[in-house]
Amino acid sequence: MRASRLVSLLLLLQTKGRMTAQALADELEVSVRTIYRDVESLHAAGVPLYGDAGPSGGYQLLDGYRTRLTGLTEQEAESLFLAGLPGPAAELGLGDAVAAAQLKLMAALPSSMRDRASHMAERFHLDAPAWYYDPEKSPFLEVVADAVWRSRMLEVGYRRWQAPEYVTRVLRPLGLVLKAGRWYLVAQGASRISTYRVSQIQAVSVLDESFERPQGFDLAAHWVASLEDFQARQFTGEATIRLSPGAWKSFSSHVLPAVARAAEESAVDDGPGVRVTIPIESIGHATGMLLRMGGEVEVLAPDELRAQVTAAVRQLASIYLS
Missing domain, CATH: 2.30.30 (SH3 type barrels.)
Structure with missing residues (x-):
């Protein structure tokens, strides 16, 4: 544990330059007294670290003391910071490890690459969950x-x-x-x-x-x-439907990509609307999907689907028109 903290202290100074004992203590979540002991240990190990007293003082490494990563391009450095997903990492119990790894990487990069990687992290953020869905709780x-x-x-x-x-x-x-x-x-x-x-x-x-x-x-x-x-295996059958011009324009935004592609490939002008043949998961699932479009869609086949949509419409009418 202490060895890891000493490395983190060293890398913080490489990354941020001069830092006070209090700032280091806050960052590493230890006491100022512990920082003093750690600095003494680094001195004893030959690390060129010195401290200045006063309001603008703090600990600092001698210029030129830095571990460099070799063979890493600017684009590779940027991508490493773009690839960090702090939310999922925390869910896996790796939040602290990811933060520590990014700190070590930042400390080891030359200043030009460090600036570019920092800009990438500041300007791009990856949010994994889809719209309208909260991340699922997975206690295990x-x-x-x-x-x-x-x-x-x-x-x-x-x-x-x-x-x-x-x-x-x-x-x-x-x-x-x-x-x-x-x-x-x-x-x-x-x-x-x-x-x-x-x-x-x-x-x-x-x-x-x-x-x-x-x-x-x-x-x-x-x-x-x-x-x-x-x-x-998802789709077990097909349905032929007639869409109004307005429904045809927005159809792809209401269905799965595979359904939208099938509709695009099979589209035929049919009077005032467009007739398409689409894959369906089941009669029940297709009924619910098509009812969401109201009177903008008519089921032409199969007969079982048309009958189930008709029954659902009659049931709604008996509720709202009674």
């Missing part, structure tokens, strides 16, 4: 992340959407993925690798048993493949 995320890091088996109680709703699984946690503000655990179960939404984990126990990762497993490649598979 830090525990799961630690098990992923240490390759430790997990026993989890998981709430899912189909029956039985609550299940218990013993998993080999292979990786965590953050998508649109939601954390997903990619883990190997008894027979296959599956994806689990971390917010749906109701209980977790870290087992003493460790495991070997599947040879050649690539988390990023697996995630891309699983997304493609999910999208392929």
